[in-house]
Amino acid sequence: MPELPEVETVRRGLEPVLTGARLRRVEARRPDLRFPLPDGFVQRLTGARIETLRRRGKYILAPLHSGETLIIHLGMTGRLEIEDSRRARTAGVLARASAPNPKHAHVLFETETGVQVTYFDARRFGFMDLVRSEGLAEHPRFASMGPEPLEAEFSAAYLARAFKSRGQGAKTLLLDQTIVAGLGNIYVSEALHRAGVSPLRAAGTLAKPRLVAIVAAVRAVLRDAIAAGGSTLRDYANAQGAAGYFQHAFQVYGREGQPCLANPCTAVIRRVVQAGRSTFYCPRCQK
Template identity: 55%
Template sequence: MPELPEVETVRRGLVPAMERKRILQADVRRPDLRWPLPERMAERLTGARVERLRRRSKYILADLDIGETLIIHLGMSGRMTVSGLAEAYVPGEFHHAHPLTLKHDHVVFDMEGGARVTFNDARRFGAMDLIDTARAEEHPLLAALGPEPLGNAFNADLLAARLKGRKGPIKALLLDQKLVAGLGNIYVCEALHRAGIHPERAGGRIGRARIELLAVTIRQVLQEAIEAGGSSLRDYRQADGELGYFQHTFRAYDREGAPCPTAGCDGTIRRIVQGGRSTYFCPRCQR
């Protein structure tokens, strides 16, 4: 499932096509994705202007001038792609034809300026909903989320306070969206490896110095992944259809049996299962 860097990369790719642009036509081609789509969704979106595109955890939020916010979750296989964007910025030129609509293109937005934004989801685990912008943070998908790991509020003090007294393994705690929003399996594995913390160590037994290192490392890993366009392992694509590239710099994730890349470490990356998910780590340098 796309994690914070992938969702943020998609959001940034959508900004030139959607932000401060009007939805000239919304084509909703089925009544549901993971859950039923909002009533009269096409009617409510057609003619609305996207004032701002933002991200909360793994969700894209489009604030509209009609006082509603469109909440978008990509799910496991969802993609949002843009066509016709380059031509929209060349005065006097005709737009090239958009790609033919495919079987799993479930929602299509024709935007002011000529761009088309298509939501494609073969497995239909994605979701969309509309809610009053003033109450968006109260939505069931957003209300219980913890702080953003790239936000100003996230630091060692906050992380230490949230881990204090916790007996669960640090890997599972960091995946808890109530503790920190947006972290997923890939980037937790990478951050713990860089910080030298064993994924099974109890969260409340991690010393202050390593919590400070972990807080910094989480932010660094996420920022580097965003700069690389995220990680493409299966279905994920950027908004322009390109793959992400961060998977080529993984230090631990999906590297079972490979030498640990930490300088001076002669360990080998291992895989264990925690909470039904694969965890990759070095048993020699992660304590």
């Protein structure tokens, strides 16, 4: 589930406790997630100091003083939670997400100051890796990744090049991480609705003004979603175990059969399957 806004929210929540922290204990409670953990995973991390916490697309990156970078992808159901923070920090404004099932606590990190961060992942579509920090951008994992949607490189001119002579729907291509990094099924549907572009429209046939609208809508949706702490459908929670609340602002995602909320639109939201994934859109607002 976690798309860019959720990953960014988790990163921000972990940042204060992990920046500059030394890991005094690391436990891998199984040898693999989606892929095997890298050789010597626990050993290479134990005693390492985390420099900063960064994000690229849907990946959390923790460069270490050892010269390696810990890479974490949350897959569909991955959660990173600071232990003992649920009671302490979510008692206020934010609703608490459902508690993670302890049987899916696969990796534990403990800092020198006694803070424990647990990685939970029911479906185990997430993964972790340790790679040399030098040349990280050229690592196969990142070399072909598209630009960050909130940075200037993601522009209408860029999209025009990326979409050129592509017959697939705009929806499918925006989901492609080599075109733009970080978008997933929720935010692509929401962004195309804001842009007034049909998800079924062949990407290569979109004229420049429509690409301008898509770029603006993608940025606006991501900014709004980050400000809302992401979207919690089922499993997602931030580092403090709190739910996001952008799901309450969905205009189309998960709203099949319900009225379009655009004023004065009276059409009903449709669901179609594209590239094996559900797409939600308004047939009247999106052309």
